[in-house]
Amino acid sequence: MRENGLKSTSGRIAALEHLTAHPHTTANELHTALTNELPALTLQSVHNIVQDLTAHGIIRRIDPLGPGGARYETRTDDNHHHLQCVRCGRIEDVDCAVGAAPCLTPSDAHGMRILQADVTFRGVCAECDKTPQP
Known part of the structure; x- marks a missing residue:
């Protein structure tokens, strides 16, 4: 950080430790995860933390x-893309589709x-595909 x-x-x-282990985490999820370790940490503080880390290029914000x-991740320097399930919302990383950065x-x-280039592919994950949609 320094x-x-x-x-x-x-x-x-x-x-940063939590985002390294749990990429694509929201600020609310991050706050919930950190309150056991840091009970005085407020949701506003978490928003300030992710804004600072994003502004300094330590983490990446995806929308x-x-x-x-918004979700946050530590994978910042490789111009990868994302795949999102339209049913459950799960997000996975996808390496650059074609060629060198910026890929497209x-x-x-x-x-x-x-x-x-920020690309989000949308689909239905295998788990959601097993369950018929109402």
Whole structure:
């Protein structure tokens, strides 16, 4: 953290450790997971932590469709994509689809230099596919 210009606090360390073990976690899920270890940690503090870690490039924010809001992960430097089940919301990492980063080339970049392509594939996971939808 210090290499990225952030003070190393117990909340930031705990959040980073949890996100390393549990990628694609929401701020609410992170707060719930950390309250046993850090009972004084507020939900607002967790939001501040993920904002700081994201702003300094330590974690990555993804914004999938559906309920739950933004999710966070520590895999930041490889321009990978995501696969999301449209029924249960499960999210998995998908390595770059084709070629080198940014993996996809838009038909018109409108004069911009492309740095990253965020792609979310949507489907139905095998577990949800076993259960008939009402």
